Amino acid sequence: MNTFLLLGNSAPRAARSWPLALALYVPSAILAFIAGTPFFLGLEALAASGTLLARAATGDVVLVVLEVGLAVLAAPSGTPPAAVRALGVGSGVSVALLGAAVLVQGCLYNLVAGGVMHSLGVSSDARGFSWTVARGWFWPMLRLGFEGVLALGTGAAVVVAVVAVLPLGAWAAPVSAVALLGWLALGNGWLELARAELVHGGTRSAWRSIGRAGLRLVQSRAHMGSLVAAWLLLGLTAVLYWSLVGPLAAVVPASAVLGSALAQQAALIGSAWLKLLRLALAVEVVLHAPAGRRYRERVRPGEGAAVL
Amino acid sequence: MxxxxxxxxxxxxxxxxxxxxxxxxxxxxxxxxTAPPEQSAQAVAAPADVASYRLSAVLDPTTKQVLGTGRMRFTNPGERPVEELWVRLYLNAFRSASTPWMREAIAQFRGAVFDPAAPGSIDVTVLRRADTGRDLALEPMDEGATIARVQLDRPLDPGATLDLDVAWTARLPRVFARTGFGGPDDRFFMVGQWYPKFAAFDRGRWDTEPWHANAEFFHDFGTYDLEVTAPAEFVIGASGVRVGEDTVADGQRTARFRAEGVTDVAWTAWPGFSVVQSEVDVGGRSVQLEVLLPPAEMPRQERHVAAAARSVQLFSRWYGAYPWPKLTVVVPPPGAEGAGGMEYPTLVATGGALGLPSPVEATLRDIETVTVHEVAHQWxxxxxxxxxxxxxxxxxxxxxxxxxxxxxxxxxxxxxxxxxxxxxxxxxxxxxxxxxxxxxxxxxxxxxxxxxxxxxxxxxxxxxxxxxxxxxxxxxxxxxxxxxxxxxxxxxxxxxxxxxxxxxxxxxxxxxxxxxxxxxxxxxRTLDYAVTSLEPARATVMQRGDGAWPVAVALELADGTREIRAWDGADALTVEPGSGGRELRAVAIDPERRVAIETERLDNARTLAPDAGPRLALVVRWMGLLQALLQAVGQVG
CATH class of the missing domain: 1.10.390.10 (Neutral Protease Domain 2)
Structure with missing residues (x-):
């Protein structure tokens, strides 16, 4: 199966199942709202100090941060003004909540991932997200996610270290960035394939699903080439998408906050759909790509049945 | 610097x-x-020569030494006879890690660490009156021997001139505190503060303060004729204008330069330089601009050239025409960054890009900031x-x-x-x-x-x-x-x-x-203005610092009109919107941020009707960033 056939089959699957993108999007929206609220509250006192926030909103963020820092520096006996204290508390809590939110988001993703994978793989009349199915896959998915983060992180460190020792001179930074993005695109693809193996390949073992994904990947050079190309293409698409949409999403004029917020959320839903497309690709591979001889030998008869 | x-x-x-x-x-x-300044860039007159030099330098890239010979000329600008000369020997500051200069600097300078295996020094081997042939003695006057006194055998009358023949060996340190060798294969040389140099003689006195780590330089104006010899493959740049073509003989290149109306000369030599020449129009007069770049900076040559050219034009317009015929800009190669960020008359050493990713680098004026700053020193x-x-x-x-x-x-x-x-x-x-x-x-x-x-x-x-x-x-x-x-x-x-x-x-x-x-x-003293209270009927502003400086106070009224009131910035001031039922909505001290030395500005303004838009805009932006991060990080695999 070539790259374009893979993507050609996956895209309609993801398009038909587009509401599943909301399952990927909603947790991040809720968590961002929770984590951002203390920051909003912390800005209240500063809002009473005239045009400072207006300057920040129109591009002078660094300047306002500097002024806040100078206010702390100038504070007699080390006690900063009330507005700075409120901002400090609000920002601090917001950042702390962000740290917690990343963990929660990871758990929620692993909670919904099984349900999403299942829905992407079933026939059209049975399509739909099932919490029961999702809950049934939670622990295997969580283990896979945990191991996947370790593997991705280790791989990224290795990539950076290898690039660092190469005599690339001024090219070191761009080469490092490209290599890192490439690794993330491939590593993520492998883990997505492992998730699809988990749900549709008939095992509840995270490690085994990762191994099977690897076996499926190397079953033939042509197959591996197609899949790698597809992952890189999707990675490139995501980079291009955020290059185009990111700056637009970052611009939030004070006079059009609602419209900007809606545009921002639309961009994030689009990003969630790109993730859905990657998952659909993994499901497509597991369900329909021909398994090679080595793969068939390693997978015992009967293992292919879903265990729910 | x-x-x-x-x-x-x-x-x-x-x-x-x-x-x-x-x-x-x-x-x-x-x-x-002074006559009213003309906002033009006309050429200005040259100074009288007080300290002039004819210097010949031979660079030995292997030993990292410069063998120097020359003649130093001092003309007594005072009204009384001079009985002694004071001579600076800057390189002696780098003789070891324990010199007074190094102790002050703690053997590091702007992040560069002194290499004790490659120190610097200057040894004067000949100092002789040109008129009588009599040898003179240098008497070090500080522990580090960065300044020395020369007792004259007979006083030098006001307006009289004394020529000294001199020979010396300058050992260059690994690039440190603006001067030395470094870069690829240690073949880049930035040669500054490298010769025996008269201290400044101003208002009838010698400037006898030893050289210190935080200190720069102070010298009299004069004319310099400089001759630099280095292996033929070296590209040589220096203060002043090049005189004639370089001569190459026995594998050695010799370049000659002349600088008039300057207080110093520095030079550089490196085989890897690319030379970019251009002309800058300064009030109808053409100034030659020569930029010496390492290969890595060639893609950014336009930024280097434009920063130097535009700043020469701006400063000429604001503070008088650039008076010399040429400006040389030296961008040190990687590994010799410590030579950058330094000014000499008609020559500046700047710096290359910070090596950030291109999209970020393009938004950062690092090259421009350093270049413009060093060019500003030309005034x-x-x-x-x-x-x-x-x-x-x-x-x-x-x-x-x-x-x-x-x-x-x-x-x-x-x-x-x-x-x-x-x-x-x-x-x-x-x-x-x-x-x-x-x-x-x-x-x-x-x-x-x-x-x-x-x-x-x-x-x-x-x-x-x-x-x-x-x-x-x-x-x-x-x-x-x-x-x-x-x-x-x-x-x-x-x-x-x-x-x-x-x-x-x-x-x-x-x-x-x-x-x-x-x-x-x-x-x-310091300044810290503050709005301490705001009500519809009045606002109070006060000075929390121990200084005072006049400043504007802007009042925004409920009907949308705006008034500017003057305040001496000293005593507390209560401002009222005036009669006719007018009410205050906001007040701001120094709304145009003109008092740059104020310590804290957060309390400079207050409003009774905060605009929710900016606050919401910032929060929406923050939440969007968090959400994107959560989607990227929280959906691995």
Missing amino acids: RAVRPAAAFWRSALAVSVAASLALGLHAAPGR FPMQVQSNEAREAWLDEGFSDYLTIRALRTLFPGNASFLDLGPARLDYADIQRAAAMTAIRQPLTTPSWEIATFNRYGAAMYGKGSSALLTLEGRFGDEPFTAAMRAYADGWRWQHPTITDFQDSLRERLGADVDLFFEQFVRGT
Whole structure:
């Protein structure tokens, strides 16, 4: 199966199942709202100090941060003004909540991932997200996610270290960035394939699903080439998408906050759909790509049945 | 120099003598008698020669030594005979890690660490009167032998000239504190402070202060003829203009340069340089611009050239025409960055890009900031030669103020240093932030009395430039530029002090100048305006600092109208919206942010009707960022 056939089959699957993108999007929206609220509250006192926030909103963020820092520096006996204290508390809590939110988001993703994978793989009349199915896959998915983060992180460190020792001179930074993005695109693809193996390949073992994904990947050079190309293409698409949409999403004029917020959320839903497309690709591979001889030998008869 | 230094009241008693002597020589108009500055870039007159040199340097790239010979000429500019000469031997500061200079610097300079295996030194082997052939002795006058006295066998009368023949060996350190060798294969050489050099003789006295770690330089004007010999593959650049074609014989290249009306010469040699030549139009006169670049900087050559060319034009327009026929810009190669960020007459050493990813690099004015700053030194102090060590504000503070003005002109929109999407920053705000860490440091503090380089930088660069911005804000752009131009015109080719600068400003701007100088230049006072209460019927503003400086207070009324009230910035002031049922909605002190030395601005404004838009906009942006991060990080695999 070539790259374009893979993507050609996956895209309609993801398009038909587009509401599943909301399952990927909603947790991040809720968590961002929770984590951002203390920051909003912390800005209240500063809002009473005239045009400072207006300057920040129109591009002078660094300047306002500097002024806040100078206010702390100038504070007699080390006690900063009330507005700075409120901002400090609000920002601090917001950042702390962000740290917690990343963990929660990871758990929620692993909670919904099984349900999403299942829905992407079933026939059209049975399509739909099932919490029961999702809950049934939670622990295997969580283990896979945990191991996947370790593997991705280790791989990224290795990539950076290898690039660092190469005599690339001024090219070191761009080469490092490209290599890192490439690794993330491939590593993520492998883990997505492992998730699809988990749900549709008939095992509840995270490690085994990762191994099977690897076996499926190397079953033939042509197959591996197609899949790698597809992952890189999707990675490139995501980079291009955020290059185009990111700056637009970052611009939030004070006079059009609602419209900007809606545009921002639309961009994030689009990003969630790109993730859905990657998952659909993994499901497509597991369900329909021909398994090679080595793969068939390693997978015992009967293992292919879903265990729910 | 790019980073930072300070000063004190200086030789004030000799001011009258100096002015009289200067007038007699027809060198400049006395302060207070300057003609109104012309906002043009006409060429200015050259100075009288006091210290001139004919120098011949042979570079040995293997031993990292320069073998020098030459003739030093001193003309007594005073009104009394001179019985001794003082000579500076700067390289001796790097003789070991235990010299006084190194102890002050803790063997590091602007992040560069001294390499004790590659020290620097200067050994004078010949010092002889040219007229009699009599050898003279150098008597080191400080522990580090950075300055030495030469007792004359007979006094030198006022206006008389003495020639000394000299030979020396300069051992160059691994690039450290602006000078030395380094870069690829250790074959890049930036050769500064490399020859025996007369100390400055000003107002009837020698400047005998030893060289210090935070200190820069102070010298008399003169004419230099320089001859540099290096292996033929080396590209050579130097202060002044090249005289004739290079000659190549026996595998050695010899280049000749001449610089008139300068206080120093430096030179560089490296086989890897690419040379970019261009011409800059300065008020109808063409100035040659030569930029020496390492290969890695060639893709950015336009930025280097444009920064130098545009700043020469701007400063020529504001403070008088660039007076020399050529400017050389040297960009040190990787591994020799310590040679960058330094000014010499008609030659500046700048720096390359920081190596950030291209999209970010393109938004950061790192190249421009360093280049413009060093070019600004071609006016202060290369033309208006103040004592950089004793009164560094007149050197570094002025250059950073000029840099702020030029960058704002070249990159408007409060983004003169950084223009990265929602994050932009004016260079003035960086200096203001730095200033606040040394806001109580008098700008008259000599550089060697400031313990650390960071504090020196914060005071002389940060507070120094912010102080000038504050004066500009008080008196207005054009009047203050005219006053600075008058100061430059009045003291060009001279050795003014802070007192002279103050006198010059007072002449044009009035007595408020003294109020400022006593509090914030010589004194330790600070400013911190605050709106302490706001009601519809009245608002109260007060000064929380121990200084006072006039400032504007903007009132915004409930009907949308706006009024500006003047406040002396000293005593608390209660402002009322006036009769007719008018009500206040907001009040802001210094709404245009003209008082750059104010310590805290957050409490400068208050409103009864906060606009929710900016707050929501910031939060939506923050939440969007969090959400994108959560989607990216929280959906692995």
